[in-house]
Structure formats: structure tokens, C-alpha cells
Amino acid sequence: xxxxxxxxxxxxxxxIYALVQALRTVGKVSxxxxxxxxxxxxxxxxxxxPLRATKIRRDGAFFGYAINGTPADCVKIGICSLLEEKADLxxxxxNHGSNTSKNILYSGTVSAATExxxxxxxxxxxxxxxLDYKTDCTVAAxxxxxxxxxxxxxxxxxxxxxxxxxxxxxxxxIKGFRVTKQGTSGWEDAYERxxxxxxxxxxxxxGHYNSKDTDENTDEGAMKAGYVSVTPIQYxxxxxxxxxxxxxxx
Amino acid sequence: xxxxxxxxxxxxxxxIYALVQALRTVGKVSxxxxxxxxxxxxxxxxxxxPLRATKIRRDGAFFGYAINGTPADCVKIGICSLLEEKADLxxxxxNHGSNTSKNILYSGTVSAATExxxxxxxxxxxxxxxLDYKTDCTVAAxxxxxxxxxxxxxxxxxxxxxxxxxxxxxxxxIKGFRVTKQGTSGWEDAYERxxxxxxxxxxxxxGHYNSKDTDENTDEGAMKAGYVSVTPIQYxxxxxxxxxxxxxxx
Numbered sequence: 054x055x056x057x058x059x060x061x062x063x064x065x066x067x068x069i070y071a072l073v074q075a076l077r078t079v080g081k082v083s084x085x086x087x088x089x090x091x092x093x094x095x096x097x098x099x100x101x102x103p104l105r106a107t108k109i110r111r112d113g114a115f116f117g118y119a120i121n122g123t124p125a126d127c128v129k130i131g132i133c134s135l136l137e138e139k140a141d142l143x144x145x146x147x148n149h150g151s152n153t154s155k156n157i158l159y160s161g162t163v164s165a166a167t168e169x170x171x172x173x174x175x176x177x178x179x180x181x182x183x184l185d186y187k188t189d190c191t192v193a194a195x196x197x198x199x200x201x202x203x204x205x206x207x208x209x210x211x212x213x214x215x216x217x218x219x220x221x222x223x224x225x226x227i228k229g230f231r232v233t234k235q236g237t238s239g240w241e242d243a244y245e246r247x248x249x250x251x252x253x254x255x256x257x258x259x260g261h262y263n264s265k266d267t268d269e270n271t272d273e274g275a276m277k278a279g280y281v282s283v284t285p286i287q288y289x290x291x292x293x294x295x296x297x298x299x300x301x302x303x
Numbered sequence: 304x305x306x307x308x309x310x311x312x313x314x315x316x317x318x319i320y321a322l323v324q325a326l327r328t329v330g331k332v333s334x335x336x337x338x339x340x341x342x343x344x345x346x347x348x349x350x351x352x353p354l355r356a357t358k359i360r361r362d363g364a365f366f367g368y369a370i371n372g373t374p375a376d377c378v379k380i381g382i383c384s385l386l387e388e389k390a391d392l393x394x395x396x397x398n399h400g401s402n403t404s405k406n407i408l409y410s411g412t413v414s415a416a417t418e419x420x421x422x423x424x425x426x427x428x429x430x431x432x433x434l435d436y437k438t439d440c441t442v443a444a445x446x447x448x449x450x451x452x453x454x455x456x457x458x459x460x461x462x463x464x465x466x467x468x469x470x471x472x473x474x475x476x477i478k479g480f481r482v483t484k485q486g487t488s489g490w491e492d493a494y495e496r497x498x499x500x501x502x503x504x505x506x507x508x509x510g511h512y513n514s515k516d517t518d519e520n521t522d523e524g525a526m527k528a529g530y531v532s533v534t535p536i537q538y539x540x541x542x543x544x545x546x547x548x549x550x551x552x553x
Contacts, residue, residue, distance in 0.1 A: 098345070
């Protein structure tokens with residue numbers, strides 16, 4: 054199996070390093086990842102400027118390509134131009150910070166997997182429930198590898214992405230995989246209004262996350278209860294049930 | 304009615320100007336839009352740098368705020384910090400270039416409406432099927448205003464965004480509104496590999512759009528057939544039917 058790995062924390066992040074180590078027990082791994090932190094870029098693409106691919110070495114050997122673009126850019130350019138042989142699977146992560154509930158929409162990690170799926174590549178996104186770069190990602194990477202190893206036995210339809218969220222707890226406390234649905238938690242936004250050294254006003258996004266999904270059948274609730282949450286997600290967005298009731302006057 | 308208007312082509316684009324003119328016949332309009340072109344940014348947020356809000360005048364009067372950020376940033380900061388009174392409706396557009404089928408996922412225009420919906424504001428995204436900035440947006444703006452005027456009579460559920468795509472044809476050829484589902488057309492990607500003046504390699508995204516939705520019940524198909532396509536979209540992404548069949552080995 055040939056696995057393309059990307060992320061949104063950048064090619065230097067500990068999360069992608071742990072993921073690559075674990076996936077090498079499953080198959081051949083190729084890495085194409087952003088050259089810097091790209092959190093909250095969602096499904097952004099770079100269309101107005103050129104992309105560069107820089108070869109990165111790690112542990113004395115070629116590790117992968119660093120791209121001056123977004124996670125979705127990395128997937129596109131990886132598949133179209135950089136991989137020497139076709140990939141069988143894409144794994145995006147391990148993201149520092151969970152990507153559950155409404156956060157899926159902002160997530161570069163999930164969007165990379167979505168891009169992979171749209172390009173015909175089976176895709177998995179993996180996140181760990183800690184924003185701290187010092188959090189050990191080894192256990193999350195092991196679960197990612199377990200899922201990757203059995204991926205083709207799961208018969209996942211081609212239009213579905215698996216979105217995985219792992220709790221940041223000791224291995225012995227993890228209760229195993231749990232299939233979940235997307236929760237409804239979200240951010241309560243606020244902007245801090247500040248003055249720069251020249252006395253000019255600027256705004257900085259702050260706010261807090263309102264975690265209201267306690268149901269263990271949701272991504273957020275399962276992860277908080279100690280499960281490795283696996284949510285099958287798809288992007289046919291039509292609100293089908295409402296279509297027949299939408300009666301627009303000409 | 305107080306309408307918040309944003310877009311992803313930037314506050315100087317002809318599309319937002321036409322939209323504002325038309326919506327002023329429906330209610331009070333406030334504008335918070337990016338200070339420059341932001342196409343294909345998807346649902347990106349600016350989290351690592353400060354935002355500035357610059358007052359812009361047009362036709363001798365205050366027109367709106369220009370933000371050095373993404374469409375989703377504009378919606379968040381507009382609602383949280385800039386609007387003096389609460390908005391009742393968000394209209395995002397008019398985007399130059401359709402946002403149908405898979406393109407919805409890359410669209411800053413649609414993502415602004417999604418952000419509005421997530422913040423509790425009823426939201427509409429409007430695009431015209433022409434990338435040419437010289438294309439007249441007056442008719443598309445009239446349809447947007449017609450929809451905005453009757454929005455609250457349509458009883459759209461709070462978690463649904465209306466995604467509108469208008470053909471770039473003469474008014475008399477437009478066949479009226481048509482409620483549609485999201486199509487399946489998409490891009491076939493390619494990267495051009497070039498050399499810069501220093502002889503170093505770079506890549507530029509190209510490719511072509513593969514329009515395969517001829518069914519007039521799809522967004523793409525309806526728009527191409529001369530209808531103003533209105534697709535109700537929602538972001539509960541769980542592939543519910545597949546959940547029970549996803550049997551992961553521990």
C-alpha cells in the first residue's frame with residue numbers, strides 16, 4: 054500500500070512525524086505537506102500565486118516535499134505532479150487540536166482529506182484532542198495505522214471521508230474505536246479590540262469553544278468519553294427534505 | 304430589514320456594488336467585505352494575524368468596511384464588532400463565477416453564507432455564471448433582491464443556506480427561479496511546471512472544469528438551462544446510511 058500523508062500544522066510538526074513512523078509499518082509513505090502552520094485555512098486553494106516544492110530531509114533521509122501552500126494544495130500537487138507512483142490512500146494529520154462538530158468546516162486537516170476524496174483517493178483525517186505540540190502523538194498514530202491497515206476491508210464508499218478524533222489520554226484509558234456522527238458544538242466568537250503602537254485600532258479573533266455534545270454517539274462526545282471517534286462524512290450538501298417545501302415566488 | 308452584505312471578490316468588485324444597489328430597495332444595507340480578491344479561500348479564517356477595518360466611501364457616502372481578511376472573517380467581525388444594529392439577513396455576492404456542484408467547497412462566497420448561518424443569521428450566497436468582471440450583474444442583483452424580500456415567508460430552517468446561481472444571459476431569457484440539488488461536476492486538475500527567471504522550478508494550478516450536470520434539477524444543469532438555481536444546502540456531513548455498516552476491527 055502506498056500512502057500519501059499531509060497535514061495542516063506543517064511538515065515540521067510532531068504530529069505528521071509520528072503519523073509517518075506508524076504508517077511505515079503499513080506501507081510505503083510519501084509526504085507532501087505545507088511548509089508552515091496552516092490551521093483554520095479550511096478548503097482554501099492557492100490560485101493566484103505559484104507553488105514551490107522543497108525536498109525536506111529528516112533522520113538523514115528524504116522525508117517529503119514542503120509546499121508553500123494550503124493542505125488542499127498539497128494534496129492536489131502531490132497527486133498531479135509530485136508522486137512518482139499512484140497513492141492508494143491519503144492520511145491527513147495528526148492535527149494538534151480536535152476537528153469535531155462544526156470545526157470540521159474550518160479544518161485544513163479535514164479539507165485535505167476531502168480534497169483527496171474528490172480526486173478519487175480514499176482519505177482519512179486524524180486529529181488529537183490537544184493543542185499542545187508537546188502532547189505525544191504515538192498512540193493516535195497507532196490508531197491511525199490500525200485504521201489504514203484495514204481500510205480496504207471496510208468497503209468505504211468513494212464519496213465518504215473518515216474523520217478520526219483521538220483523545221489525548223494514556224493508551225490504557227482509550228476505549229477503542231467508536232463510529233459517530235458529527236456533533237453540533239461550536240465556537241462563541243469574540244474579537245478583542247486593541248491599539249497598535251501607532252495608536253491605530255486592530256482586531257484579534259478570540260472567543261471560546263462551547264462543547265455541548267455529551268452524547269457518546271457524537272464525535273465530540275465519544276472523544277471526550279475516551280473513544281477514538283470515527284465519523285464517516287460526505288459532501289452532498291443538498292437539504293433534500295426541504296427542497297419540496299421551498300416555494301419561491303417568481 | 305437590515306441586510307449584511309459581503310463577498311469574496313473584494314469590496315471594490317462590481318458584483319457587490321450591484322447587489323448593494325438592489326438590496327437597498329428591500330431594506331437597510333451594511334457592507335463588510337474583504338479589501339481584495341479572496342477567491343478559492345473556502346472557509347478560511349484569519350487566526351494568526353490581526354484584522355483591520357477600513358471605512359470605504361463610494362458615490363460620496365459611507366459604503367462599508369474593508370477587512371484585510373477572508374469572507375468568513377468579514378462575517379464574524381461584522382456581526383461581533385462592526386454592525387451597530389443586529390442584521391436580519393446576510394447576502395454574500397455577487398460572485399463572478401458560478402458556485403455550483405463541488406465548487407461549493409472551495410467557495411469563499413458560499414463559506415461566508417455558511418459562517419452567517421452558523422452565527423445564527425439567515426444567509427444567502429449569490430453567484431453569476433461569468434468570470435468576466437465586465438459582465439453586468441444588475442439582473443442577478445434583482446433576483447437576489449426578489450429572494451431577500453420574500454426570504455422570511457419561505458420559512459427556511461435555521462441550519463440551511465440558500466445557494467443561488469444566476470446565468471449570465473439577458474433578462475428576457477431567464478426562465479425564473481428553480482429549486483435544485485447540488486450537482487457533481489468538478490475540476491480536472493493539472494499543474495503547469497515552469498521555470499522562474501532564476502531557473503528554479505515552480506508550479507501553477509490550471510486544469511479545466513468538467514461540467515457534466517445536464518439534469519435541470521441540479522444547480523449546474525438548471526443554471527445552464529437558463530434558470531436562477533436556488534439550492535438549499537446544509538452542513539450536517541455525517542454519512543448516516545453508512546454508519547451502521549462501518550465495522551472497524553479494534
